[in-house]
Amino acid sequence: xxxxxxxxxxxxxxxxKSVNDxxxxxxxxxxxxxxxxxxxxxxxxxxxPFHVATIRTVSSQADTNRNCYIRIIFNVPGTPFNxxxxxxxxxxxSIYLKEVSFRSKDPRHISEAVQQIKALRRQVxxxxxxxxxRAT
Amino acid sequence: MTDGHLFNNISLGxxxxxxxxxxxxxxxxxxxxxxxxGKAVEVDKSDILGVTWMKVPRTNQLGVRIKDGLYYxxxxxxxxxxxxxxxxxxxxxxxxxxxxxxxxxxxxxxxVDLNGNMLTFLVGSKQAFEVSLADVSQTQMQGKNDVIxxxxxxxxxxxxxxxxxxxxxFHVPNSNTQFVGDENRP
Numbered sequence: 001x002x003x004x005x006x007x008x009x010x011x012x013x014x015x016x017k018s019v020n021d022x023x024x025x026x027x028x029x030x031x032x033x034x035x036x037x038x039x040x041x042x043x044x045x046x047x048x049p050f051h052v053a054t055i056r057t058v059s060s061q062a063d064t065n066r067n068c069y070i071r072i073i074f075n076v077p078g079t080p081f082n083x084x085x086x087x088x089x090x091x092x093x094s095i096y097l098k099e100v101s102f103r104s105k106d107p108r109h110i111s112e113a114v115q116q117i118k119a120l121r122r123q124v125x126x127x128x129x130x131x132x133x134r135a136t
Numbered sequence: 137m138t139d140g141h142l143f144n145n146i147s148l149g150x151x152x153x154x155x156x157x158x159x160x161x162x163x164x165x166x167x168x169x170x171x172x173x174g175k176a177v178e179v180d181k182s183d184i185l186g187v188t189w190m191k192v193p194r195t196n197q198l199g200v201r202i203k204d205g206l207y208y209x210x211x212x213x214x215x216x217x218x219x220x221x222x223x224x225x226x227x228x229x230x231x232x233x234x235x236x237x238x239x240x241x242x243x244x245x246x247x248v249d250l251n252g253n254m255l256t257f258l259v260g261s262k263q264a265f266e267v268s269l270a271d272v273s274q275t276q277m278q279g280k281n282d283v284i285x286x287x288x289x290x291x292x293x294x295x296x297x298x299x300x301x302x303x304x305x306f307h308v309p310n311s312n313t314q315f316v317g318d319e320n321r322p
Contacts, residue, residue: 015242022193022240028153029298038242042299043265045149045209046192051242069302074244076307092311094245097257098282099305103289104298 013037013124015051022049029109030070030102032116037124039072039117041100050074050097052124058117060110068107070114073099139163141221148177149197149209151271151287153297159210161221163228166200168210177208187225189218190236190263199236205252207268237262247314248306255285267304282307 015038016022023033028042039055040047057073076096104110140162147154148168157170165181179202188199196213198221213221222233239246239262246259250269257264267285274286284305 013242016240019191019193019238019240025193027298041301042153042297043301044151044267045147045154045211045297046265048265049240049242050244054242054244070299076244077309092309093313094309095248095257095312095314096307096309097244097304098307099284099303100301101303102299103302104300106298109298 013051013053013128015049022047029104029106030113032113032120034116034120037120039120041072041102043100052117052120053128055117055121058114058121060107060114062107066105066107068104068110069101070104070110071099071101072117141217141224143212143217146210146212148175149211151268152300154211156212161224166208168208179208181229184229184231187229187231187233188236189222189233190238192238198233201252206270207252207254207266209266239264267301278305281309 015033015036021036023031023040025047028045028047030042031040031047032038033040033049036049037052038049039052040049042048054074055072056075059071061069061071063069074097076098140160143159143161145156146159146168147156148170155170155175157168157175160167163181165184166177166179168177170176179200183203185201185203187201190197190199192211195211196215196218198210198213200208200210202208225231225233239259241259243259243264246257246264247261249256249258253268253270254266255269256266267287269285271287272285273288276284276286278284282305284303286303287301289300289302
């Protein structure tokens with residue numbers, strides 16, 4: 001277990017507490033911050049963090065022009081096994097970011113990102129379900 | 137320098153990422169030139185509708201909203217620049233910059249705010265990200281609850297972005313009452 005967040009439910013997971021906790025700005029490309037369990041996405045010149053627990057699936061695809069695409073689908077209410085479902089009352093009226101897709105010229109970077117996001121997600125989900133089991 | 141302020145390392149942000157350049161803020165308005173030439177942005181003082189400050193990782197961002205609906209974002213200001221420019225905007229343009237906050241919680245639920253050309257996704261009343269609707273090539277409804285925005289494929293921006301945003305989708309649950317009955321925009 002991780003004592004840092006041991007008392008929280010998964011819907012309370014947050015990536016960063018303050019603006020200056022974000023990793024130093026580097027290249028504007030998809031990054032995975034293992035320590036803070038966050039995925040950072042380049043949107044309009046800014047790196048926008050999402051906690052890995054908000055992510056439902058991630059996949060990549062290549063086209064014939066050597067372009068590579070990555071698609072990230074987020075958890076929204078009404079989908080099965082959604083960790084936020086218990087909290088839909090709390091977040092009622094909210095609009096959800098459901099999906100983003102990016103194009104990249106670097107297939108290696110994209111496949112690395114997909115693997116990292118999947119691995120981190122598995123790890124966090126396993127920890128959270130273990131915690132939920134212990135709590136019951 | 138007698139008139140205004142000059143900054144040598146200010147990035148202009150937008151669809152394709154950020155470009156470093158030089159920014160001059162003086163009595164006639166705002167002038168930004170891309171490092172090494174090329175793109176320039178010139179805003180006349182009388183065209184400025186409002187300015188905002190936002191703390192972003194390691195630095196500060198100035199937002200400038202202008203009359204035709206465009207919104208420029210300049211990044212790279214030190215804390216002391218914020219103080220002196222705030223004074224300058226108050227004294228020269230008669231406007232007080234509004235302070236915005238950046239959300240870094242990593243949540244994917246919040247509110248959508250439309251202002252001019254900008255669509256802002258807010259989490260807990262703080263800004264998570266902004267996109268310009270001027271760059272949206274197509275919007276689609278998927279089912280009753282999902283809105284998809286497709287962005288122009290832009291290879292000309294020449295910015296430093298490695299991964300480019302192509303598509304973004306929002307889920308508007310039935311419990312949301314803000315956008316009932318408008319099928320063209322989220």
